[in-house]
Amino acid sequence: MSDYSLEQFIGECRAGHAEGLEPADFVENIAPSMYRLLNSDKAFLKAEHLRSDPEHYARNAIHIDPDGLLSLYALVWEPGQWTPIHDHGTWGVVGVHEGMLNECNYIRTDQGEANAKDNIELVRGGVIMLSPGAVTSFVPNPDHIHLTGNPSPDKRVVSLHLYGSAMAGFHIYDKDAGTRNWIEVSHNES
Numbered sequence: 001m002s003d004y005s006l007e008q009f010i011g012e013c014r015a016g017h018a019e020g021l022e023p024a025d026f027v028e029n030i031a032p033s034m035y036r037l038l039n040s041d042k043a044f045l046k047a048e049h050l051r052s053d054p055e056h057y058a059r060n061a062i063h064i065d066p067d068g069l070l071s072l073y074a075l076v077w078e079p080g081q082w083t084p085i086h087d088h089g090t091w092g093v094v095g096v097h098e099g100m101l102n103e104c105n106y107i108r109t110d111q112g113e114a115n116a117k118d119n120i121e122l123v124r125g126g127v128i129m130l131s132p133g134a135v136t137s138f139v140p141n142p143d144h145i146h147l148t149g150n151p152s153p154d155k156r157v158v159s160l161h162l163y164g165s166a167m168a169g170f171h172i173y174d175k176d177a178g179t180r181n182w183i184e185v186s187h188n189e190s
Contacts, residue, residue, distance in 0.1 A: 006044035009037045010063055013070055013162060023091035026164060027137035034095040034135045034162060042097070048190045049074040050158060057081045057149070059187035068166040073187060077101070077157040082149030085122070085173040087180075089143065091164040095135045099150065099157030103128040103136070106145040106173070114142065120178045130159075145173065 016029030037044075049060045053076075063072040077099070085106055094101075105125035112119055122145065130136060138144035150157040161167075169184040 003043075004036050004040035006037075006063065009033055010065075010070070010072070017069065017164070023139035023141075023164065026091050027093050027139060030093050030162065031135050031137050034093045034160065035133070037160070038095045038097060038133050038135065045074065045097070046190065048188065050076055051188055052076040052078050052156065054078065057083065059185065061187045061190050062160075064166055069164070071163050071165065071167045073161045073163075073167070075157075075159045075161055077150035077159070079150055079152050079154055079156065083147050085145060085147045085175060086170045087140070087143035087145045087173075088138070088163065088167070088170050089140055089165075090167070091137070091139045093135065093137045093162045094130070095160045096130045096132050097158040097160060098132060099152060099155050100132075101130040101148060101157050101159050102151045103130065103146050103148045106147075106175075108142065108145065110178075117181060118179050120173065120180050122173060122175050143171070 012033040013030050017026050020026040020029055049062055051060055052058050058076045060074045062074055104127050106122045107125045108120060109123055110119060110121040128136060169182055171180050171182055173180050
């Protein structure tokens with residue numbers, strides 16, 4: 001285990017962002033730093049970062065840049081907790097600290113505008129199963145549409161999510177109704 005600190009990670013993320021020209025560059029530059037953070041001694045994870053909620057997955061803020069450039073959250077998923085189908089409207093890098101995180105992807109097949117709110121057609125895409133130490137990323141345009149959660153009947157999942165914004169909300173999709181709407185999401189302060 002290394003003594004790689006949260007401050008070093010945030011510094012590398014800011015540098016990785018500054019060196020990039022587009023979201024694909026940002027995630028390519030930052031993913032190795034997430035991997036390094038996951039393989040550090042994790043002393044930066046405090047008890048308040050590991051809070052859960054029996055009703056839904058918990059978003060625990062670890063770092064939110066005052067300028068809104070980056071935000072890092074620890075998401076805690078109790079058994080059977082899932083997001084709705086959603087997109088973020090920004091780029092992100094995700095790493096798994098504990099448990100197995102499941103991601104089910106969706107693909108838009110309608111020919112509507114990228115920012116349409118209705119007449120949206122989705123089909124299921126692939127599934128990604130992320131074990132401890134695994135890192136994945138996503139970029140917008142087209143939006144990365146997915147649902148994420150914990151399929152385990154008896155083990156929690158803890159994942160780290162770095163976003164290219166303060167991440168105060170995201171678009172949720174109703175597959176049957178063919179709609180997409182922005183919702184505000186809350187988080188626990190640390």
